[in-house]
Amino acid sequence: IAGITQAPTSQILAAGRRMTLRCTQDMRHNAMYWYRQDLGLGLRLIHYSNTAGTTGKGEVPDGYSVSRANTDDFPLTLASAVPSQTSVYFCASSQRAGGGNEQFFGPGTRLTVL
Amino acid sequence: GQNIDQPTEMTATEGAIVQINCTYQTSGFNGLFWYQQHAGEAPTFLSYNVLDGLEEKGRFSSFLSRSKGYSYLLLKELQMKDSASYLCAVSNSNYQLIWGAGTKLIIKP
Numbered sequence: 001i002a003g004i005t006q007a008p009t010s011q012i013l014a015a016g017r018r019m020t021l022r023c024t025q026d027m028r029h030n031a032m033y034w035y036r037q038d039l040g041l042g043l044r045l046i047h048y049s050n051t052a053g054t055t056g057k058g059e060v061p062d063g064y065s066v067s068r069a070n071t072d073d074f075p076l077t078l079a080s081a082v083p084s085q086t087s088v089y090f091c092a093s094s095q096r097a098g099g100g101n102e103q104f105f106g107p108g109t110r111l112t113v114l
Numbered sequence: 115g116q117n118i119d120q121p122t123e124m125t126a127t128e129g130a131i132v133q134i135n136c137t138y139q140t141s142g143f144n145g146l147f148w149y150q151q152h153a154g155e156a157p158t159f160l161s162y163n164v165l166d167g168l169e170e171k172g173r174f175s176s177f178l179s180r181s182k183g184y185s186y187l188l189l190k191e192l193q194m195k196d197s198a199s200y201l202c203a204v205s206n207s208n209y210q211l212i213w214g215a216g217t218k219l220i221i222k223p
Contacts, residue, residue, distance in 0.1 A: 035213075042118060042201070042213030043157070058210065090156060098209030100145055100164060105156035 003027070006091050006106040013081050013113050021076045021109050023091030029104070031097040032074040033058075034066060036087040037108075043090065049074055050097040081113045116140045118214035120202050125220045126192055134187045134200050134217045142207020148176050148187045149201040151216065157201055160187070189219075197221045 004025040013019050030051045035043040045058030049068040063085060065077045078085055089109045094101040117139045126132040145164040149157040163169055163178035175188040187200055199216040206212055
């Protein structure tokens with residue numbers, strides 16, 4: 001089934017630990033995105049990639065890093081987790097960046113940092 | 115700064131019509147999106163407007179006025195399954211989406 005998957009579904013993490021959230025899409029989309037969603041706030045862009053091999057910083061990139069080694073995968077790494085990174089993380093993809101290109105979202109990862 | 119404003123919560127009756135407003139101030143404009151998000155689920159695409167006017171898609175319609183920085187989502191013949199949050203997002207000059215906090219729509223029988 002074509003779509004976008006994320007792993008893990010949820011995670012409880014001790015502060016200071018390193019964590020990688022995985023994201024894979026099989027739609028051959030060029031652009032991919034990582035958002036965080038917090039209660040009362042809109043989705044906020046963390047990092048994005050317009051095409052394989054390139055990445056860019058979004059609105060809230062501090063404490064996060066990404067890589068885009070191939071078209072399908074776009075992992076998000078928290079080098080040293082802090083409680084303020086407790087959130088729901090959504091990965092998304094679109095055929096291309098910009099214009100009216102609809103973004104397709106993965107099911108999300110609920111992360112709790114204690 | 116960049117800002118998207120939507121009402122936090124709205125209540126409507128099954129079978130009725132509801133209009134969800136969105137106003138925006140962004141650095142540049144490359145279109146406005148509406149997404150639906152059921153509780154605990156991912157957002158799903160509803161509509162995209164880049165030119166002024168009304169776009170109709172079944173029971174859902176979306177309107178845009180670029181000069182006023184304003185859009186609305188109109189939902190007709192409301193069904194219980196329409197209970198969800200509705201997210202307004204604007205594509206800015208960098209083609210990044212700036213999102214509103216969402217409007218939680220409660221449908222009552």
